[in-house]
Amino acid sequence: MTVTAAAAPTAGPRRGRAVGGLLRGVPLLPAVVLLVIFLAGPIAYCVYYAFTDMQLTGASGTHFVGFDNFTRAFRDADFVNAVELTLVFVVGSAVIGQNTLGLALAVLMEKAAKPVRSITSTVVIAAWVLPEVVAGYLMYAFFFRQGSLNAILRGLHLPQQNWLYTLPILAVCIANVWRGTAFSMLVYSAALNDVPQELVEAAEVDGAGPWQRLWRVTLPVIRRSVMTNLMLITLQTLSVFGLIYTMTRGGPGNKTETLPVFMYQQAFTSSLIGYGTAVALVLLVVGALFSVVYIRLLKIEED
Amino acid sequence: MRTRLLAATAVAAATTVCAATLSGCGSGSGGSAKTIKVVYQQQLNNNNHVQAGFLEPMVQQFEKANPGTTVKLVPVTASENDYYTKIQLMMRSPATAPDLVYEDTATINSDVASGYLQPLDGYLKSWQEWSAFAAPAKAAMKYAGDGKTYGVPDDTDTRGLWYNKQLFAQAGIAVPWQPKTWADVLTAARTVKAKVPGVTPLNVYTGVAAGEASSMQGFEMLLYGTPAANDSLYDGKQRKWVVGSKGFRDALDFVHTVYGEGLGPSPQDALGANIQAAVGTEMIPQGKLAIDLDGSWMPNNWIRTGPKPWPQWETTMGMAAMPSQNGQGSGKVSMSGGWAWSIPAKAKNADLAWKFTRFLESKANSAQWNSVNATIAVRTDVAADPTYLKALPSNAFFTALVPATYYRPGLPAYTQVSSAIQKAMESVTTGQSSVDKAASTFDDDVKTAVGADNTVQGAR
Numbered sequence: 029m030t031v032t033a034a035a036a037p038t039a040g041p042r043r044g045r046a047v048g049g050l051l052r053g054v055p056l057l058p059a060v061v062l063l064v065i066f067l068a069g070p071i072a073y074c075v076y077y078a079f080t081d082m083q084l085t086g087a088s089g090t091h092f093v094g095f096d097n098f099t100r101a102f103r104d105a106d107f108v109n110a111v112e113l114t115l116v117f118v119v120g121s122a123v124i125g126q127n128t129l130g131l132a133l134a135v136l137m138e139k140a141a142k143p144v145r146s147i148t149s150t151v152v153i154a155a156w157v158l159p160e161v162v163a164g165y166l167m168y169a170f171f172f173r174q175g176s177l178n179a180i181l182r183g184l185h186l187p188q189q190n191w192l193y194t195l196p197i198l199a200v201c202i203a204n205v206w207r208g209t210a211f212s213m214l215v216y217s218a219a220l221n222d223v224p225q226e227l228v229e230a231a232e233v234d235g236a237g238p239w240q241r242l243w244r245v246t247l248p249v250i251r252r253s254v255m256t257n258l259m260l261i262t263l264q265t266l267s268v269f270g271l272i273y274t275m276t277r278g279g280p281g282n283k284t285e286t287l288p289v290f291m292y293q294q295a296f297t298s299s300l301i302g303y304g305t306a307v308a309l310v311l312l313v314v315g316a317l318f319s320v321v322y323i324r325l326l327k328i329e330e331d
Numbered sequence: 332m333r334t335r336l337l338a339a340t341a342v343a344a345a346t347t348v349c350a351a352t353l354s355g356c357g358s359g360s361g362g363s364a365k366t367i368k369v370v371y372q373q374q375l376n377n378n379n380h381v382q383a384g385f386l387e388p389m390v391q392q393f394e395k396a397n398p399g400t401t402v403k404l405v406p407v408t409a410s411e412n413d414y415y416t417k418i419q420l421m422m423r424s425p426a427t428a429p430d431l432v433y434e435d436t437a438t439i440n441s442d443v444a445s446g447y448l449q450p451l452d453g454y455l456k457s458w459q460e461w462s463a464f465a466a467p468a469k470a471a472m473k474y475a476g477d478g479k480t481y482g483v484p485d486d487t488d489t490r491g492l493w494y495n496k497q498l499f500a501q502a503g504i505a506v507p508w509q510p511k512t513w514a515d516v517l518t519a520a521r522t523v524k525a526k527v528p529g530v531t532p533l534n535v536y537t538g539v540a541a542g543e544a545s546s547m548q549g550f551e552m553l554l555y556g557t558p559a560a561n562d563s564l565y566d567g568k569q570r571k572w573v574v575g576s577k578g579f580r581d582a583l584d585f586v587h588t589v590y591g592e593g594l595g596p597s598p599q600d601a602l603g604a605n606i607q608a609a610v611g612t613e614m615i616p617q618g619k620l621a622i623d624l625d626g627s628w629m630p631n632n633w634i635r636t637g638p639k640p641w642p643q644w645e646t647t648m649g650m651a652a653m654p655s656q657n658g659q660g661s662g663k664v665s666m667s668g669g670w671a672w673s674i675p676a677k678a679k680n681a682d683l684a685w686k687f688t689r690f691l692e693s694k695a696n697s698a699q700w701n702s703v704n705a706t707i708a709v710r711t712d713v714a715a716d717p718t719y720l721k722a723l724p725s726n727a728f729f730t731a732l733v734p735a736t737y738y739r740p741g742l743p744a745y746t747q748v749s750s751a752i753q754k755a756m757e758s759v760t761t762g763q764s765s766v767d768k769a770a771s772t773f774d775d776d777v778k779t780a781v782g783a784d785n786t787v788q789g790a791r
Binding site: 083084085086087088100104105173190192193277278279280281283293296297298299300 | 412444447
């Protein structure tokens with residue numbers, strides 16, 4: 029990768045250069061210290077707790093229990109359910125929802141008249157600027173039984189239902205799409221500006237329709253932005269907690285209990301800090317796996 | 332460059348996730364010799380200021396009688412479950428530990444096991460009024476591990492059925508009403524459903540969001556009414572948690588029947604975090620609920636200083652004891668809990684905290700607290716006091732339930748078992764699992780929580 033390639037020459041056989049390299053690193057020291065204390069520290073703590081039976085209440089001490097928490101998790105039907113829901117939530121709301129809708133909005137807005145463009149972007153970005161809990165509450169007000177969605181459906185004489193009860197995972201997915209699309213839209217708007225206009229025009233002269241131009245010219249040019257965007261929204265969506273907790277608290281039953289909500293319930297409702305932390309660690313691994321896949325894809329592109 | 336950026340993002344995202352589990356409370360406390368911090372729960376329903384209204388004048392009197400002392404009241408605004416979590420986090424660290432904390436008897440043993448509280452035996456020895464406290468209430472304050480006492484109870488409660496006499500008249504059910512079996516309760520609910528449309532026939536708290544209310548007012552009121560009675564959840568003789576019992580499935584089946592037949596609130600309301608406030612301040616006063624399986628404290632909602640003043644409750648609402656499953660035993664069931672004042676192990680000023688506790692728990696002040704809070708007295712001299720008995724028309728009825736009452740197993744693992752009960756209830760309420768499947772999930776959860784060695788197969 030680029031990092032190792034750049035570092036290799038400095039690590040050469042000559043001492044002088046090594047010392048010089050160290051000296052050059054000195055100004056970085058305060059930043060490194062801060063990172064170690066506030067980033068690496070909590071993660072190390074988190075890793076340690078995951079291997080203990082720490083409880084918030086009810087236990088006289090904390091003991092090292094090896095991999096017990098992890099074996100327990102993989103045998104726990106609720107945990108498996110949480111992993112599945114997390115995948116549905118990430119793929120449904122981020123990879124498909126936010127990503128596609130963000131791209132569509134960005135492409136359409138390029139063509140749109142200026143007033144339409146400014147109004148649309150204001151509306152979309154407003155959802156993104158709202159604090160998570162406020163967004164969650166608004167979406168709850170939209171979906172709940174006496175909420176605005178059912179009022180609209182009633183006005184149109186269409187059948188209504190209690191969305192948060194019958195289709196809770198769909199409701200939270202839509203909420204997350206609503207809230208997060210602005211981010212993808214902004215990334216893609218910026219990327220589309222970099223698409224050379226002459227390429228598009230050349231394709232048009234050669235007789236390519238709008239779909240072909242998007243699929244064969246624009247997308248290949250902005251593919252790196254697509255990957256970066258996918259990675260960022262995947263990681264953001266993996267850790268969404270406030271939105272779901274405000275809307276459904278993980279319920280009804282455990283139908284919207286994604287990993288972050290499950291982790292919270294275990295750590296603070298069941299008081300099992302050790303187990304909850306182990307779940308957090310698994311969430312970390314899931315995020316790392318997604319990252320590795322995306323980084324590999326990017327690297328293939330670069331080669 | 333891009334790789335590095337991506338790696339940094341991954342680390343940042345990971346840290347956010349970890350921080351969510353680790354973050355506690357960060358407020359510091361000033362601990363001079365003359366100052367104590369007193370923590371109690373402010374209910375989420377912001378209109379309910381009964382405890383603040385009682386404590387604030389008490390603090391003024393105490394500070395006047397003890398010049399130079401400062402009592403800092405720290406209300407923690409939270410639902411019950413979140414309150415437990417918050418005080419536990421506060422008591423973990425000397426920087427945030429209060430000097431006096433209001434503890435639910437359900438979590439007190441669990442918190443003692445974690446070393447959060449200090450024994451009060453040294454103080455109690457020289458306090459003669461301790462002998463006036465009812466024996467069962469005192470027993471609930473004792474930790475089985477060392478036989479020491481960790482709290483001074485200030486109230487207890489009993490549970491039963493509240494019913495709306497006007498709705499019963501419309502449904503053609505004779506009042507006063509006293510069901511003899513579970514079937515009688517369901518029959519009455521079905522009658523209401525058939526005869527009085529637009530009214531919820533029967534409320535039984537259920538699910539995770541209602542927390543301990545589901546376990547205690549809901550499930551245990553049923554479970555302790557099965558033939559195994561006091562040994563239905565925890566077998567005291569064998570000292571093991573009971574799994575796989577028929578009684579458990581029967582109790583779960585009752586919940587399933589209530590919600591499956593549409594006799595209860597709609598599951599989406601019942602499973603919402605707001606259900607307790609909705610029952611007390613909306614459904615009952617608006618005459619939308621016929622029968623409510625609930626606690627002795629319900630008039631708290633309706634008294635003049637409560638969140639929903641409703642003087643007509645005295646004539647509208649009737650009370651009946653919850654029957655046992657088939658009318659066996661004494662024929663009625665009640666569960667008791669209550670709250671107590673405890674001194675955290677990491678308190679900075681335990682002596683002054685004790686002095687304030689003694690002041691709060693004097694006969695006069697206890698009587699006042701039990702009257703304003705509509706709780707059942709734990710001091711026997713207060714329980715016999717005519718002003719207390721007359722303070723609320725319901726006091727005599729609920730005080731009389733005390734002989735039929737059960738206390739929850741005072742064990743650290745109880746909170747986890749209680750969570751497992753709530754989960755089982757929720758899954759049958761939504762219809763997500765069958766009664767048998769929910770019961771076997773409960774068995775697995777309990778075995779995981781307490782260890783399979785500490786469980787015993789109940790009567791099938």
